[in-house]
Amino acid sequence: MDTTIFPTSKMGFGCMRLPLTDENDPKSIDLPQFTQMVDLFMEAGNTYFDTAFVYHEGESEVALGQALVARYPRESFTIATKCLAWAMPDKQAAQACLDVSLKRLGIAYVDYFLLHNVGGQRTAKFDEYDMWAYAQQQKAAGKVRFVGFSIHDDADCLDALLKEHPEMDFVQLQVNYLDWDDPVNEARRLVEVAKAHGKPVIIMEPARGGRLCDLPAEAAAVLATAKPGSTQAEWAYRFCWNLPDVIAVLSGMSTVEQARENLASYAANEPFSPAERAALDQAIASLRALTSVPCTACNYCVKGCPAGVKIPQIMGLLNLEAMTGDHEFVKGLYSWQAAEGKASTCIKCGLCETMCPQQIDIINQLEAAADCYE
Numbered sequence: 001m002d003t004t005i006f007p008t009s010k011m012g013f014g015c016m017r018l019p020l021t022d023e024n025d026p027k028s029i030d031l032p033q034f035t036q037m038v039d040l041f042m043e044a045g046n047t048y049f050d051t052a053f054v055y056h057e058g059e060s061e062v063a064l065g066q067a068l069v070a071r072y073p074r075e076s077f078t079i080a081t082k083c084l085a086w087a088m089p090d091k092q093a094a095q096a097c098l099d100v101s102l103k104r105l106g107i108a109y110v111d112y113f114l115l116h117n118v119g120g121q122r123t124a125k126f127d128e129y130d131m132w133a134y135a136q137q138q139k140a141a142g143k144v145r146f147v148g149f150s151i152h153d154d155a156d157c158l159d160a161l162l163k164e165h166p167e168m169d170f171v172q173l174q175v176n177y178l179d180w181d182d183p184v185n186e187a188r189r190l191v192e193v194a195k196a197h198g199k200p201v202i203i204m205e206p207a208r209g210g211r212l213c214d215l216p217a218e219a220a221a222v223l224a225t226a227k228p229g230s231t232q233a234e235w236a237y238r239f240c241w242n243l244p245d246v247i248a249v250l251s252g253m254s255t256v257e258q259a260r261e262n263l264a265s266y267a268a269n270e271p272f273s274p275a276e277r278a279a280l281d282q283a284i285a286s287l288r289a290l291t292s293v294p295c296t297a298c299n300y301c302v303k304g305c306p307a308g309v310k311i312p313q314i315m316g317l318l319n320l321e322a323m324t325g326d327h328e329f330v331k332g333l334y335s336w337q338a339a340e341g342k343a344s345t346c347i348k349c350g351l352c353e354t355m356c357p358q359q360i361d362i363i364n365q366l367e368a369a370a371d372c373y374e
């Protein structure tokens, strides 16, 4: 593994949810507050900033250029940005993204260039637009130091992609303590696949989109008792910070207070003690007890489905809502995780139910999901 790919600190500043001056306008980044957050982050010895062509409709890159690039020596920080090629109208537009990002940021090269959200049918667009070879050409030309991709798909998909693209330097994966042994999101398997291919990992969603910072009462009480004064965010981040072969753990910070809190947690970071680990396992078990559908994501139901319904993913989302109680968040996930196989496309043939070893009433569950999320 190329060790020059590792920044000096695993603490990553995610620039997807920056502070705004007008909460209805995603472009209205509060630059003075963001600048203060950047300064706190840099003063604490951290270097990794994560943005993307599409964050804040392009203004995330612009703001990072102003708050960071224009104010610090280039060698004192690293930047990751991403190209959402599958959302672009054609190859020319997709391949123009990197130059636009470099211009917005005010840099001659980006440290980490990611093909953004590969997986599912989106992969075909990266192929069609020749983005894999394009990224390597930009690396050879000195505009990119390391090339990787982010993915929300399963471990088999990750394995297939890394077999096809061994030239990738790293991968960005959704990893957190709730998804670690989750049968649908299988974060542990994703990390194991990356390791088997010798690829270091950038972690996204370490707090599951903030859901692990707002736990149900029982899980919250377990963690608070195990370490009085700790924050729920700290438990989520410590789980990820202490995993091996991790380049960075993204923390999407939106206020100065959040930045201060996360930086203090990182400074005090240490692996879980046996008692803390047991408490975390107890909290996870109490969250899992809230799930409503006993789906193990075995995928048996999917093979014969004439409508291509994303059954395990949809069962997983129903369970996620049961665990977190956050309808809007799960609805947002459904809008893209089930986009290529919505619950409403089920024709009620019943084949899946004959295949399900858990005897789940899949058709009823899909009706509930369609009512809830579509």
Ligand code: SF4
Pocket (backbone or CB within 6 Å): 304, 305, 306, 307, 308, 309, 311, 345, 346, 347, 348, 349, 350, 351, 352, 353, 362, 363, 366
């Ligand atoms: S009942 Fe619906 S989900 Fe199940 S196999 Fe038939 S079409 Fe697919």
Ligand code: SF4
Pocket (backbone or CB within 6 Å): 294, 295, 296, 297, 298, 299, 300, 301, 302, 311, 312, 315, 355, 356, 357, 358, 359, 360, 362
């Ligand atoms: S067959 Fe049943 S348990 Fe297996 S993935 Fe489908 S719904 Fe889940």
